[in-house]
Amino acid sequence: MAEPEVEVRRSKRRKQTVSAYRDGEKVVVLIPARMSRAEEKRWVADMLSRLERSETRRRSPARESDAALAARCAQLSAEYLDARAVPDVVRWVAPMRTRWASCTPAERSIRVSRRLQDVPGWVLDYVLVHELAHLLVPGHGPRFWKWVQRYPRMDRAIGYLEGLSAAASLGLDLADDTEPDEPDEEGAGD
Numbered sequence: 107m108a109e110p111e112v113e114v115r116r117s118k119r120r121k122q123t124v125s126a127y128r129d130g131e132k133v134v135v136l137i138p139a140r141m142s143r144a145e146e147k148r149w150v151a152d153m154l155s156r157l158e159r160s161e162t163r164r165r166s167p168a169r170e171s172d173a174a175l176a177a178r179c180a181q182l183s184a185e186y187l188d189a190r191a192v193p194d195v196v197r198w199v200a201p202m203r204t205r206w207a208s209c210t211p212a213e214r215s216i217r218v219s220r221r222l223q224d225v226p227g228w229v230l231d232y233v234l235v236h237e238l239a240h241l242l243v244p245g246h247g248p249r250f251w252k253w254v255q256r257y258p259r260m261d262r263a264i265g266y267l268e269g270l271s272a273a274a275s276l277g278l279d280l281a282d283d284t285e286p287d288e289p290d291e292e293g294a295g296d
């Protein structure tokens with residue numbers, strides 16, 4: 107997983123506080139002007155991991171309803187797809203066995219598995235950009251990925267979903283390894 111580009115800004119007005127925020131693909135870390143290089147290094151690492159944790163907890167407002175999902179699609183289309191991807195129907199559907207989401211370009215419709223209601227917002231955004239891009243290019247050829255790559259965290263989102271999928275099927279394998287069914291003795295993970 108690639109580290110994000112970091113820009114450190116020193117401020118004379120800052121005495122103690124350090125803060126960080128994401129600006130596109132870059133992370134900006136604000137530190138007091140007098141901080142030493144060693145402290146700077148430590149704080150940057152600390153702020154990156156804090157930012158990562160808080161973003162991983164943050165769910166998308168799109169999880170609330172089909173209308174919220176459609177609104178998010180409109181925003182993402184405007185931001186990454188030149189507002190060219192305009193679906194007629196976007197909705198949440200019951201978890202699908204093999205798919206996170208699907209798109210039917212002929213009907214201009216997008217269905218998103220409710221499994222994705224609990225992933226971080228930036229992961230759901232990737233899936234939406236992916237499905238929206240299918241309204242422009244149906245298959246998974248280079249022209250398709252050229253659109254999707256405009257979403258800055260594409261690689262990380264793909265990695266996240268692969269991990270989630272692997273974890274889920276590993277869980278299923280373990281759940282099936284005893285006969286007859288026994289109560290699950292493992293502590294709940296979360």
Ligand SMILES: [Zn+2]
Nearest residue numbers: 236240245246
């Ligand atoms: Zn696809």
